[in-house]
Amino acid sequence: MKKAYPYPAEFVAFLAEYHGTRDYFECHEIMEEFWKREREKGGRHVGCWLVLTRLSVVQYHARRGNGRGAFKLLSKANAEIDGVLMSEIGLDGERLTAMMRERLAAWGQPEGVRYDDFNLPIREPALREAARRRSAELGAAWQADGMAAGEDVVHRHATRDRTEVEEARAASAQRKALDRRQA
Structure with missing residues (x-):
């Protein structure tokens, strides 16, 4: 099986935040930037x-009680996941795929969304250890209780200056609209 060595620093940072601080907003920020750079390169993974970017947002919405947002994004991620590729980056792709399907079925609909910590199944010991070390550097306990996160973490979007992100999204939407009109 092909493996993605060495593990990208962003992936390790993502896992440390996801399983340590439970700051899912920060997880999203880390992985979204990484995903965009990798997309431009056309990387295999x-x-x-x-999918990992979406899962962090699923967690963010679920913990804040936004069942509609969590359900919608989990449905998308569920349709997009490739278990083989997830295994190549050090996760147990088969188990993660099953976990996502089970969660979607258990929720049933947006009104059924309930938060739980939903730990990602890390298959590779070296990846797990790197993420644990990074989590400790952040002063966070590995697999901490996400419900114990402070209000500043739970409602991170309200405290973070996202002007640059919002401007980039608006510019992208304008480009897409222009492309549609020209087509």
Whole structure:
């Protein structure tokens, strides 16, 4: 099986935040930037990074009680996941795929969304250890209780200056609209 060595620093940082601080907004920020760079390169695992970006947002929405947002994104991620590629980056892709399907079925609909920590199944010991070390450097306990996260973490979007991100998204939407009109 092909493996993605060495593990990208962004992936390790993502896992440390995801399983340590449970700051899913920060997870999204880390992985979205990485995903965009990898997408431009046309990397083999670009879809994995997108699914992980979506899963962090699923967690963010679920913990904040936004069942509609969490359900919608989990449905997308569920349709996009490739278990083989997830295994290549050090996760147990088969188990993660099953976990996502089970969660979607358990939720059933947006009103059924309930938060839990939803730990990602890390298959590779070296990856797990690197993420644990990074989590400790952040002062976070590995697989911490996400419900114990402070309000500043739970509502991170309200405290973070996202002007640059919002401007980039608006510019992208304008380009897409122009492309549609020209087609």
